[in-house]
Amino acid sequence: MGTGRLDLLLDQFDWAREKAQVRLTGLGDEEYLWEPVPGCWSIRPRGEATTPRAYGPGDWVLDLGAPDIPAGEYAEVARQAAAGMTVAKIADDWSVSVERVEQVLDHTGPPEPDRTAVTTIAWRLGHLHSGFAGGWEWTFGERRRDPRQMVDFTPSAALALDRFWAEVDRWRDSVATVTEEQLDTVGFSQYPYGSDPDDPFVDVLCGTNLEFIHHMAEIALLRDLWQARRPSCP
Structure with missing residues (x-):
């Protein structure tokens, strides 16, 4: 374990990723799309979107x-x-x-x-996936594609997780190559939705870790509520 700024941020991210992957083991489609209360945000077929800015490039969109x-x-x-x-x-x-x-x-x-709004596991995973995809594109990629059109949302939990972890790993591998100078560079990330272009990249990384950790904690709670939604059979 290193002691530099990047080492500490990567160690934190790796720890959170390991725990998150364990917590998401066995996620099924019904639980993935479960709406615990009326008015949830989720992913939906394009013609059934309930929010004014639902987005995505495919047949399913994110509220x-x-x-x-x-x-x-x-x-x-x-x-x-x-x-x-x-x-x-x-x-x-x-x-x-x-x-x-x-x-x-x-x-x-x-x-x-x-x-x-209360959001489903599908929404939280889709939201994170969109953020990682867009973050990579506008930091290490061509800085061209709209982050809200980069993720093909799917009602399949297994497929969503496969795609999500691949995107997370690409982000992590690229972040590991960042230099000390780049950590302090304002606008190293040009992600268009937020303050990234005005922030040192080290601040962007701190925010990304926080976003990942807090949404994964929410997903873990939703999984607990799914399991507890009715008494277990003896």
Whole structure:
């Protein structure tokens, strides 16, 4: 185990990946698509999408709602403003109006808890897959393809996992080649949905690890709830 910044980030990612792969063993199609409450976001046949920005290149698309700044990101918006980003640039980053950014910056006191849709295992895996595919394309690839058109979402849990782990491993292998200078390079990643072009790459890697860990923890809980949804037969 190394002690450099990249070593520590890779060790953290590897540890999380190992645990996640164990937790996802045996995932079946019914559980993968299970909607524990009404109004879930998931993957759906294109003609059955329930959200205004559902996306994907194939017959199945990933639910996505109208753009907004969730309450959990108010502090990040404040940091962006403090770092010198204009309100217009922040609005562009979040795909919201200037007025919405100003509302967030003017907010005082603790933010109200976010009200977000419950998402299925299929949605969480698809969301992560799209992020890793787009992150690789806009960091190590041609920086050309739209991340939201790169993943062919599927109702097959086994196929989705095979494709997902292949994408995760490609990302990890490429990250392992990054130099110290590149870690500190602002805009080393040009991923178009978010603040990557304005951040040092080490910050992007920290965020990617956090995204992977927290969504995998949510998937683990959904698997537990699936198992506990009805009493076991004696």
